[in-house]
Amino acid sequence: MNPREELLEKLETLQNMLISYSRYESAKVDPAEFKSLRDELLRDPTVKDRLPRFVRTHRDFPQFWGFIKRQSPSYEGRRQYICSEFAPLLDFAERPGSPADEAVSEILSRFDTEHVHQVWARALERRADDPEGAITSARTLLEAVCKHILDESGAQYDDGADLPKLYRVTAEALDLAPSQQSEDNFKRIFGGCQTVVENLGSLRNKLSDAHGKGKSLTRPEPRHAELAVNLSGAIAMFLVETWETQQKR
Numbered sequence: 001m002n003p004r005e006e007l008l009e010k011l012e013t014l015q016n017m018l019i020s021y022s023r024y025e026s027a028k029v030d031p032a033e034f035k036s037l038r039d040e041l042l043r044d045p046t047v048k049d050r051l052p053r054f055v056r057t058h059r060d061f062p063q064f065w066g067f068i069k070r071q072s073p074s075y076e077g078r079r080q081y082i083c084s085e086f087a088p089l090l091d092f093a094e095r096p097g098s099p100a101d102e103a104v105s106e107i108l109s110r111f112d113t114e115h116v117h118q119v120w121a122r123a124l125e126r127r128a129d130d131p132e133g134a135i136t137s138a139r140t141l142l143e144a145v146c147k148h149i150l151d152e153s154g155a156q157y158d159d160g161a162d163l164p165k166l167y168r169v170t171a172e173a174l175d176l177a178p179s180q181q182s183e184d185n186f187k188r189i190f191g192g193c194q195t196v197v198e199n200l201g202s203l204r205n206k207l208s209d210a211h212g213k214g215k216s217l218t219r220p221e222p223r224h225a226e227l228a229v230n231l232s233g234a235i236a237m238f239l240v241e242t243w244e245t246q247q248k249r
Contacts, residue, residue, distance in 0.1 A: 004093065004102070007044070007046075007047065007093050008090070008093045008094060010037060010040070010041060011041070011047070011086065011089060011090055011093055012090070013037060014034070014037050014038065014041065014055070015082060015083070015086045015090075017029050017033070017034050017037075018055075018064065018068075018082050019078075019079050019082050019083070021061055021064065021065065021068075022064075022065075022068045022075065022078040022079060022082060023075045024075075025061075025062075025065045029061065031060060031061050034060070034061065035059070035060065038055060038059075041055075042056065044121075045118045045121040045122060045125070046121045046122075046124065046125050047089060047092075047093070050088065050089045050092060051089060052082075052085035052086060052089070053085075054067050054068070054085070068081070068082070095128075101124060101233070103237065104120060104233040104234070104236065104237045105117070105120065105121075105124075107237045107240050107241060108120050108145075108236065108237070108240065111145075111148070111240045111244075112144075112148055115144055115148075116141070116144045116145055116148060116236075119137055119140050119141045119144050120137075120141050120233065120236070122137045123137035123138050123140075123141055123229045123232070123233070124229065126225065127222060127225045127226055127229055128222050128225075130225075131219075131220040131221060131222050131224055131225035132219070132220055132225075134225035134228065134229050135203060135220055135224070135225055135228045135229075137229070138200060138225075138228040138229045138231070138232035138233075139163055139200055139201060139228075139232065141232050141233070141236050142163055142166075142167065142197060142200065142232050142235060142236055143163055143166060145170075145236045145239055145240060146163075146166040146167055146169070146170040146239070147159075147166065149170055149173065149174070149239060149240075149243050150166075150169060150170055150173060152243070153173050153243075155169060155170075155173045157169045162201060163197060163198075163200070163201040164194075164197060164198045164201055167194065167197040168194065170239060171190065171193075171194065174239065174242045174243060174246065176190050176193075176239075176242060177190065177194075178190045178191040178194065193235055193238075196231055196235065197235065200228060200231060200232060203224070203228055
């Protein structure tokens with residue numbers, strides 16, 4: 001089962017638990033399982049803000065019962081209400097994603113769950129509905145990965161450096177700089193990566209939500225955000241895998 005299928009199963013399980021409990025207050029639904037599942041979903045940056053508000057604000061079944069019985073006097077009315085509130089989130093979870101999304105997610109989650117992976121999750125979440133925010137997150141992802149690797153390696157860098165400078169220092173620390181390659185093919189490939197990073201920074205400055213805009217500025221479309229996020233994810237994954245490989249030597 002892939003991560004998207006696992007997420008959908010968790011959401012449907014939570015919805016079914018709430019529907020079962022909404023039939024009557026003494027329904028046999030495991031409160032510990034509910035708490036564990038709710039806490040897990042609230043920690044997931046891709047869904048926590050999309051969860052129905054009553055899930056986020058009612059921490060246990062007694063609180064939920066006091067809320068849901070006010071929504072409708074009948075079980076059928078309560079069931080329909082819960083289903084309608086979960087529908088947008090379930091639609092989001094069923095939305096197909098790129099196979100690369102899951103590969104990058106796995107690597108970044110293993111690398112740094114607390115920050116780097118959360119930035120990646122925000123970038124994925126914003127691609128369709130908030131292209132400007134997605135482009136901002138794409139750049140932030142590479143900045144975070146570079147700084148994390150440099151901190152772990154003990155390399156010196158200017159914390160206020162822009163993304164191209166951070167990437168060049170990181171590439172040198174990982175022996176990925178074009179000047180460090182003896183093969184022409186690798187020189188061109190790694191030079192191309194450096195160019196991509198520089199252009200991601202330029203795209204973010206011109207099209208993202210990071211700066212104020214004039215009236216004539218072009219607004220990014222979802223396809224622009226898709227490109228920016230996919231490129232940043234691929235480069236971030238390569239940097240992390242290179243770092244992990246070097247640590248095993």
